[in-house]
Amino acid sequence: MQNAHIMPESASQTRRPGRRDAPASPAKTGRRPVSAVRGHPARARPAPTPAARGGTRIQIAGIGISHPERVLFPDAGATKLDLARYYEAVARWIVPHVADRPLTLVRCPTGVRSDAAKQSADCFYMKHSKVWAPAALRRVRIQEKTKLGEYLIADSVAAIVGLVQMDVLEVHTWNACFSDVERPNRVVVDLDPGERVAWRVVVGAARLVRDLLGAIHLESFVKTTGGRGLHIVVPLQASAGWDECLEFARALAALLVRHQPALFTDRFAKSGRSNKILVDYLRNNRTNTSIAAYSTRARSDAPVSAPLSWPELTEAREPGRFTMATMPGRLAKLKADPWKAYWSVKQRLSPATIRALERM
Numbered sequence: 001m002q003n004a005h006i007m008p009e010s011a012s013q014t015r016r017p018g019r020r021d022a023p024a025s026p027a028k029t030g031r032r033p034v035s036a037v038r039g040h041p042a043r044a045r046p047a048p049t050p051a052a053r054g055g056t057r058i059q060i061a062g063i064g065i066s067h068p069e070r071v072l073f074p075d076a077g078a079t080k081l082d083l084a085r086y087y088e089a090v091a092r093w094i095v096p097h098v099a100d101r102p103l104t105l106v107r108c109p110t111g112v113r114s115d116a117a118k119q120s121a122d123c124f125y126m127k128h129s130k131v132w133a134p135a136a137l138r139r140v141r142i143q144e145k146t147k148l149g150e151y152l153i154a155d156s157v158a159a160i161v162g163l164v165q166m167d168v169l170e171v172h173t174w175n176a177c178f179s180d181v182e183r184p185n186r187v188v189v190d191l192d193p194g195e196r197v198a199w200r201v202v203v204g205a206a207r208l209v210r211d212l213l214g215a216i217h218l219e220s221f222v223k224t225t226g227g228r229g230l231h232i233v234v235p236l237q238a239s240a241g242w243d244e245c246l247e248f249a250r251a252l253a254a255l256l257v258r259h260q261p262a263l264f265t266d267r268f269a270k271s272g273r274s275n276k277i278l279v280d281y282l283r284n285n286r287t288n289t290s291i292a293a294y295s296t297r298a299r300s301d302a303p304v305s306a307p308l309s310w311p312e313l314t315e316a317r318e319p320g321r322f323t324m325a326t327m328p329g330r331l332a333k334l335k336a337d338p339w340k341a342y343w344s345v346k347q348r349l350s351p352a353t354i355r356a357l358e359r360m
Contacts, residue, residue, distance in 0.1 A: 063162050063164075065165055068084075069081070072108065084164045090327060094295070098171060098173055100177040101177055102142060103152050105127075105171060106125055106126070108167055112300050114300045127149070129152045138152065138154075170295055171295040173290065175290075182242065183238035185238040188232075189249065189283075190290060191230045191277050193205075194275055201277070205256075206313060207313070219235070221234075221341075221342050222308050224322055225305055226296070226299070226304055227319070235342050235347070242284075248284075248354050251357040264279055293306075293307045302324035303324075307339045
């Protein structure tokens, strides 16, 4: 499977699932300023809605979808309308994972390429939003190192479908909510396997991370990434700052490398790690993001990031089975949210937590 060609941008507490109301290119530095502008959305720009071609638009969650017939995922045969209907179908599952979180987005105005295509689609990351967006999306401004960054937030199914209208194929979220932007309420351990690492090895690595976290009394949850990797997510009560969360993730990565240097690495250079798993701790740096649960990925077979219960994480259950086509059926058959406990866990990071990792 060939990935879409993603280019950098040229310009520069959540609700629980079940309620009806409801890569990024990481910076390599570890510290960011800790002030933010809160309480007021950025002023909306008076920009015209894109003109519909070919008559009345199909409405999904109150959002008009232009070019509904455009094929975005050629190997899956999935169109822009299919993507909008997918998010409408999984709304009560995805909204709690994205609500009130600043977003980084991957936009693909012409879709992604298939394996047989001769030319790549033009996909690009959009971190700051200075373009037209449907009114259902919220604009906010957050203080960065040298400027105010303007971000979009999707608090509703209409907002997520609005992202589809903007040709967004990937939704990436911050580790903090805008309402408490300087205190993350999760840590993400990103296991990124090299091309020669078998799925069974990735599964074993994730279980090891779970056990190490359990040894210091931290509960964790697992999800696929829409690729070959896994995210182990540690929910937190928002108390520690960005620096403390990043230091914890770095200490965990270093612990894994110390214990199994032949398998794990915390070095980001791709050379020499085809048979290793990168522990990407920089997902926990301020302004960095990770793929949202239930978001699609910009790949031709329309894979999605799928939250799993730990018993569901097996060698037989490979990540390629979770797609835009299969996820609604999976959710309809579930007797309970695989991450049900995620929304009620009460745990915090402290300096003692990091020292415990360093002693292991």
